[in-house]
Structure formats: structure tokens, C-alpha cells
Amino acid sequence: MDLEYGSDYEKFRKEVKKFIKENEKLNFQNPTLRSKERVAWQKKLIEQGYFARSIPKEYGGFGGDMDIIKGRIIAEEFSKSPIPKPLGGQGIQMLVPTMLELGNEEQKQAYIKPTLHGEMIWCQGYSEPNSGSDLASLQTKGELDGDEWVINGQKIWTSTAKFAQMCFCLVRTEPDAPKHQGISFLLIPMDTPGIEIRPIMQMTLDADFNEVFFC
Numbered sequence: 001m002d003l004e005y006g007s008d009y010e011k012f013r014k015e016v017k018k019f020i021k022e023n024e025k026l027n028f029q030n031p032t033l034r035s036k037e038r039v040a041w042q043k044k045l046i047e048q049g050y051f052a053r054s055i056p057k058e059y060g061g062f063g064g065d066m067d068i069i070k071g072r073i074i075a076e077e078f079s080k081s082p083i084p085k086p087l088g089g090q091g092i093q094m095l096v097p098t099m100l101e102l103g104n105e106e107q108k109q110a111y112i113k114p115t116l117h118g119e120m121i122w123c124q125g126y127s128e129p130n131s132g133s134d135l136a137s138l139q140t141k142g143e144l145d146g147d148e149w150v151i152n153g154q155k156i157w158t159s160t161a162k163f164a165q166m167c168f169c170l171v172r173t174e175p176d177a178p179k180h181q182g183i184s185f186l187l188i189p190m191d192t193p194g195i196e197i198r199p200i201m202q203m204t205l206d207a208d209f210n211e212v213f214f215c
Contacts, residue, residue, distance in 0.1 A: 009069055016077045019048060024083050042086055042118040050074050051086045054114045055096070061114030090159065091115040091122030098185070101175060111166075111187070125155040125169030125188070135170060136179040140214065142186060144172035149173075149186060151194075151214040161197050161210035164190050168173050 005013070026041070045051035046062050053071060055061020078085060086092065094213060096112055103111070114120035131138040139154025163165070167188045174182025188195075194215050201206030 005069065005073070009073060012070055013073050013077065016050065016074055019050065019076055020081045020083050022086060024081050026084060038084070038087060039118045041084055042116070046116065047087060050078070052092075055100070055112070059100070059108055059178060060116045070119050087118045088115055088121055090124045091120065091166075091168075094124065095122050098168075107187075120166060121160060121164045121191070123158050123161045123164035123167045123210075123212075125158060125167045125171075127157045136183070138170055138172060138183065140169070140171050141175065142173045142184060144173070150184070151188065153214050155212040155214075157207075158197075158201075158210045158212045159208060160197060161190070161212050162207075166190060167212070 032092045042051070048062070049062045049064050052061035053064045053074075054066040056064070057063035083157060092115060096115055099108055099112055111120065115122065125140075126135060128138050128139075128140060138149065138153075140155065142151050143151045144150075149171070151169075153171070155169070158167075167190055169186050169188050171184050171186050172182055173184040177180070192199075196213040196215070198211040198213070201207050202209075
């Protein structure tokens with residue numbers, strides 16, 4: 001079995017290394033999420049084809065191929081360097097693929113580009129105090145009131161909740177349905193009245209996780 005990458009891929013690797021070397025001393029003066037520097041850097045990575053390679057251009061991506069080997073080379077070389085990595089992990093890894101597959105055009109236009117560019121940060125509303133790996137046991141409820149959903153319940157271990165503008169959240173919207181049914185995937189602005197975020201303090205005095213209350 002030939003495990004070598006081949007000349008074309010090694011040429012691509014050299015291009016990636018050159019880009020990293022030219023930018024490896026990059027140091028954000030404003031390290032906060034969604035700072036202008038970070039957004040500009042994220043866009044530059046996309047323009048170079050080193051991030052969001054296969055996402056269509058109309059949604060803010062590079063619009064290239066889905067070459068897995070090139071993606072592996074990019075990941076390998078970036079992992080060896082202190083160069084800043086793309087932001088927005090959960091939104092990029094979980095929300096964007098779901099939106100591309102199942103979202104309508106209005107949703108795609110509204111959410112994908114700002115998420116890829118680091119302008120919109122997402123948190124994930126799955127785990128609850130009594131519902132972890134068994135997501136079908138979740139108890140957070142959603143009731144339709146006119147054209148709005150009214151959410152009541154609690155999520156826990158929610159990373160980046162205190163920074164996020166949006167939450168993709170699993171909510172039980174059909175309480176009489178079997179436990180593995182009647183669950184909806186809702187997109188919730190985090191500045192919605194009635195949402196309370198409580199950081200969970202760690203021994204390090206950091207608070208990477210949060211409780212999120214909907215009431």
C-alpha cells in the first residue's frame with residue numbers, strides 16, 4: 001500500500017507551510033471573540049482556501065472541492081503552529097452542516113456566512129441536569145404562541161453561552177409523543193428576554209461551562 005501523498009499534495013503542503021510562516025507571528029491586539037482582527041483573519045483563511053473549503057461562495061465559504069487529503073494536510077500543518085485557528089467550533093462543526101442540509105434559503109443566508117466569518121458565535125443547548133447522553137429524556141419544553149415559541153426549562157454544561165449570540169437548542173415541542181419523537185431543533189437568540197446564564201466556576205477559577213435557564 002502506497003501511503004505517500006504524491007507530488008501534487010506535497011506541493012500543496014508547501015503552499016500551506018509558506019502561508020503559515022508568513023503569518024505565524026500574528027498576535028491579536030484585541031483577543032476577544034468577534035473582534036475586527038479575528039473576523040478579518042477568519043475571512044483571510046477562507047479566501048486562501050484553508051477554512052470552509054467546500055462551503056459554497058454564496059454562503060461565505062471558499063467554494064472549492066471536498067478533497068479530504070488537502071483538508072488533512074491543512075489540519076496537520078496548522079496543528080504544528082501557534083497560528084490562530086478558526087473560531088466558532090460548535091456553530092461551524094454542527095450548525096453549518098445541518099443548515100446546509102436542512103435549512104431553507106432564508107436561514108442559510110442569515111446564519112451561515114456570519115458564522116463562518118466569526119461574526120456570530122453559537123452555543124449548543126442539548127444537555128440538561130437530568131438528560132445527558134440520553135437526549136431523548138430532555139425536559140425543556142417549547143409551546144407555540146402565535147408565531148413565537150415560548151421556551152421553559154434548563155440546559156447545563158453549555159460552552160461559550162456567555163459569549164454566544166445564538167443557541168441551537170433541542171426542545172420538546174410535542175409532550176405527548178414518544179420520547180424519541182416530538183423534539184424540535186430551535187435557533188434561539190441569546191438576548192431573548194427570559195434567558196439567564198449562570199457560569200459554572202471551576203477549580204482554576206475559569207468558567208468554560210454555563211447553566212442556561214429559559215423562563
